[in-house]
Amino acid sequence: MKLTPEQLDSFRRNGFLVLRAFADPAECEAIWDVAAAHLKHRIEPYESEVGYRLKSYQYRTEISDYRSLATDEKITVRRLRQVYDRDILFKNWMENRKIRPILEQVLNDQVVITLAHHNSIMTKMPHSSTETCWHQDRRYWRYSNDNLVSVWLALDSEYRENGVLEFIPGSHAIAFTADQFDEKEYFSATDPRNLPLIETKVSTDLQKGDVVLFHCRLLHRANANLTDKPKISFVYTVKGARTKAIEGSRSADYPEIYLEPLTNN
Ligand SMILES: O=C(O)CCC(=O)C(=O)O
Numbered sequence: 001m002k003l004t005p006e007q008l009d010s011f012r013r014n015g016f017l018v019l020r021a022f023a024d025p026a027e028c029e030a031i032w033d034v035a036a037a038h039l040k041h042r043i044e045p046y047e048s049e050v051g052y053r054l055k056s057y058q059y060r061t062e063i064s065d066y067r068s069l070a071t072d073e074k075i076t077v078r079r080l081r082q083v084y085d086r087d088i089l090f091k092n093w094m095e096n097r098k099i100r101p102i103l104e105q106v107l108n109d110q111v112v113i114t115l116a117h118h119n120s121i122m123t124k125m126p127h128s129s130t131e132t133c134w135h136q137d138r139r140y141w142r143y144s145n146d147n148l149v150s151v152w153l154a155l156d157s158e159y160r161e162n163g164v165l166e167f168i169p170g171s172h173a174i175a176f177t178a179d180q181f182d183e184k185e186y187f188s189a190t191d192p193r194n195l196p197l198i199e200t201k202v203s204t205d206l207q208k209g210d211v212v213l214f215h216c217r218l219l220h221r222a223n224a225n226l227t228d229k230p231k232i233s234f235v236y237t238v239k240g241a242r243t244k245a246i247e248g249s250r251s252a253d254y255p256e257i258y259l260e261p262l263t264n265n
Pocket of ligand 1: 118122131132137163220221222223235
């Protein structure tokens, strides 16, 4: 399957693209079941809501050991990390051949899975999850250029009340100055210079099997989950083969999976 010229143009202009009903619902349900078991038993490595808030910018950029080291039974898991190696179902989704020609189009290069960063089951647990503020994923990642795209899979319905992603269209292509971000490099939602841009935010409800592609520099955020049901999503990141992780950074600390090219892009 390939994108139409209009879809490709939309991705390049807006920095994201929604692919409706892309994944098989049965595959989503199977992934949900395995994810739920790993969440129930809190299988490391994972990140807790508390850990997410406390970690510094430097920690997120440099440290590779992401085990939670949690001792508190009541802790809320925010994301399961390193899912590629957890289960064949996760690996199969990340190596899915139907999406590969699309990823080859948006990257205009051979597709490489980066295990260093988004390689996660993202959760929003009822009542105990937190808001994620406006940010670019690229801020903690160290690569030779920006040719990285994340693949978000909705395993069930996602909407405003349970924390669906919101995006600022076109923000991936804007040259911001460092002082428009706070010390953890969140895009300041109180800076008067940022407000007109934030007002252009968009979001769309997602259904089971919908996929969202988004560029690593696209500003995005999400609400806490205010419903009674967990929201569980899958996100992984791919890069073009010509994009290189910077030696000595966390981005270079994990293997990369080079996927067989399926088109001539
Ligand atoms: O679900 C969320 O709260 C935010 C997820 C996110 O920002 C990301 O995966 O980059």
